Amino acid sequence: MTAFVRDEWYVAAYGREVGRELLGRTVLGEPILLYRTEDGRPVAMSERCVHRRFPLSQAPSRLDGDRVVCGYHGFTYGTDGGCVSVPGQQRIPRTARLKTYPVVEQDSFVWIWIGDREPGDKLPPRAPWMDSPDYTVVSGMEPIDSDYGLLVDNLMDLSHETYLHGGYIGTPEVAETPITTEVDDAAGIVYVSRHMDDAECPPFYAKSTGVEGRITRWQDVEYHAPGLYLLHSRVAPVGSPGPNPDGSDPHAFHVEVVYGITPSTEKTTYDFWAVARDFALDDQDITEFLRTNNHTVVMQDVVALNVLQKSLDTEKAGYQELSVNIDTGGLAARRILARLAQTGAEQPAAPAR
Amino acid sequence: MTAFVRDEWYVAAYGREVGRELLGRTVLGEPILLYRTEDGRPVAMSERCVHRRFPLSQAPSRLDGDRVVCGYHGFTYGTDGGCVSVPGQQRIPRTARLKTYPVVEQDSFVWIWIGDREPGDKLPPRAPWMDSPDYTVVSGMEPIDSDYGLLVDNLMDLSHETYLHGGYIGTPEVAETPITTEVDDAAGIVYVSRHMDDAECPPFYAKSTGVEGRITRWQDVEYHAPGLYLLHSRVAPVGSPGPNPDGSDPHAFHVEVVYGITPSTEKTTYDFWAVARDFALDDQDITEFLRTNNHTVVMQDVVALNVLQKSLDTEKAGYQELSVNIDTGGLAARRILARLAQTGAEQPAAPAR
């Protein structure tokens, strides 16, 4: 099992999921309650009542203004986690307080900080395409019944597109084309690039871009360990001019694929997936095509990872894997995750707020 | 997990459930076979065949007169648990004998004694309203997927009625009104009383009694640890005379709520619930209203306790609770249960009969 990395930001939800209904999520094994105050601010706190541990996201628990009322005995909490009402008595015990969690709403995500220290100046990594007017986005979330490390492995090695996603986003060139890998250990970022100069255009891109014939296809992965994965995908007809020195790139189609990878429990993971495009922004048909198609691709991964986890659960301890060139990025990601998990475990914990 | 208390009586079934079909129940982790002899006597014995442990309540196991025939190889047992027939041979091994259990049928329940000693003179506690001509009863049994201690907690602290059963039996006054608690350690009984002098009448009582306007509402709990819970509920219009010195109380409506709390396994419990009333005895509409309504209330508890147990199962060992005034009765019950469990564990076991 891949160790959890604490003292980091994770995607807890899309902003659109956090509203005036109580939402329960489990992040790194911690049960979290999410909701939005009347003035629109997302808040996160422990999802278990201090009294008898009743789960606060479960009916008949409810919001009363900005306060959370436990559905079992009515213990009531403010947005700072402090208990403000106890049944049958006026005095509120001093220790009647839910742990709260730092929250940032950014790039359409509600990020949560899980850890023993405060985030201080550290902000979540960016995915600006998610709510940019220059992009149209389709997105969703799928729970996976696997270790989050299996999802990291999956995304770091896109050669699987040829086999698991054949007929959708995979063509023979993806598996055949060598990758280059760079690691920024200090920043905890792994870069994996695969540039195909002359490749078959998979249906996913042919239909959405209108390109006919063979393409130049670039896949530039940027994994911000532990929780954010970006795939900069560039598609252009073979022979088109490349990007300009100033970074503009008018002859190509760009798709920014964004994954929030959020460990829930040891063997369950939230897979937040999004596809942002810079073309056909208002074309509803293409939006629906990409939504359906990408959901299919995500579910191919979900099914495969669920099956893989079940298989691994039957393996004897100390089973062997065999790694090859395509695994360079995934192995780099594993090393960074192991180091970050170790670092967190070694540093003395500051009191949680 | 709440420790099991052995050497005590438990409700194994309603008398109406025990007949000429083999009934299997698991009480304190022990698999029990229940049936009624041809002359009407309930008997209880181990539910596992001595031969290969086949469960005797499972088809094609069957009754042959008063004898139980194992459905696998035909080992046959009398009501005293002794084996009377073995396939393929005349000789019956001396050790071919099922453990039997003391049984008492009382107050519509079939009580079973689980323990290492004999009950001697000790009889099950009483709930005489269950089959009194002066009362009409609705009752049922719901299995709960939780530690039985969670059900004890639930019933000892009725302030939860306001939140979990709002709109049914809960009104604001229940949670607001202080309780008084008394403990009879020697007898193993906890008393919790809440007397509301001027309270809203919840629909449950308004509809069944016909009382309009505000009420005097008394809740007098009497928990006979470990297995019987009684709630003496008294409802009268505000201003009505109280009970007479002789105990008669003609101006009030009385509801006797009875729970048999029977631990099945460590995390499953049988919840035998009953509501006996001393008014509108022959009114079928009110009977059906109370049956439906009380079943709904019981299921609100069942759902909440199932959810709570699942939540607790994900808590780290040593998780904290916070107890307040309303928990006085529940904490007293926990102390008695812990003491009784400890006492049983310390006493040397006499041979079971």
Added chain:
Amino acid sequence: MTAFVRDEWYVAAYGREVGRELLGRTVLGEPILLYRTEDGRPVAMSERCVHRRFPLSQAPSRLDGDRVVCGYHGFTYGTDGGCVSVPGQQRIPRTARLKTYPVVEQDSFVWIWIGDREPGDKLPPRAPWMDSPDYTVVSGMEPIDSDYGLLVDNLMDLSHETYLHGGYIGTPEVAETPITTEVDDAAGIVYVSRHMDDAECPPFYAKSTGVEGRITRWQDVEYHAPGLYLLHSRVAPVGSPGPNPDGSDPHAFHVEVVYGITPSTEKTTYDFWAVARDFALDDQDITEFLRTNNHTVVMQDVVALNVLQKSLDTEKAGYQELSVNIDTGGLAARRILARLAQTGAEQPAAPAR
């Protein structure tokens, strides 16, 4: 739990199940991939890709000619288990090789050798009726959610027919008639015989043979531990001549019941069952009657063993059984299995091929 016996042959599948689709089976806890080459040869190898342990029987894994292509990243293997293609590179790591298993196709079964040594000259035991022109066979496979030892127990003691299969193959005489048991320790074979001279004819035989009235019924069990069970069943009208000295037996009806008993995991078992008859060879009605009827009987066992295993799972460690005369064969089988399991564990393992 009954210990696994390694270095033995087991039925992995019927030959008809092994074709040009990838078939996954788990035998003695080992995940096995089975398929048939283009020239008709069955092959068996580890079902887990060497790369990331993806299960090779799961779509989109597939056959490409005689090669297996992993559905996750395209690692490709030949029939000798050797990897012949790795995505993104030309070089194949030397250790990229799946374990293969010796396979023999015999008597309609595909047998697999599970162990640490080679089978050498040792061949699977025979069940020649399975594909003999002198017999007509109905057969199937049912997975059981129990220890394989429970199925061995079940089959070694046919007195259960009277109770579990009453109305099908059981009559009172089966349970009443004493057995004789012989053990060939060197060969690992247990023989159990029950010869009923004057017995009721159960519907199973009455309908299929056309015999009316009482019968001579012989049940001669021959258990080749660990994986093959044969029941030679002979039925003739009372008073008919017995078998001739040369072994011919024209006045009786013969049914050869064959079971492949294959442990899958500690608590799951493959139950390959077959019924071969030497009469009414071309009578489709009788074939369908026997197929339906025997499937019903097998399912009675499956349901009983599933229930029994669940019951045993709730028993405390060290629970007692009580064995009697009818268990002589089953106990002998248990002793042989324990000895074989121990022998395998003691011998130094040769490298697997």
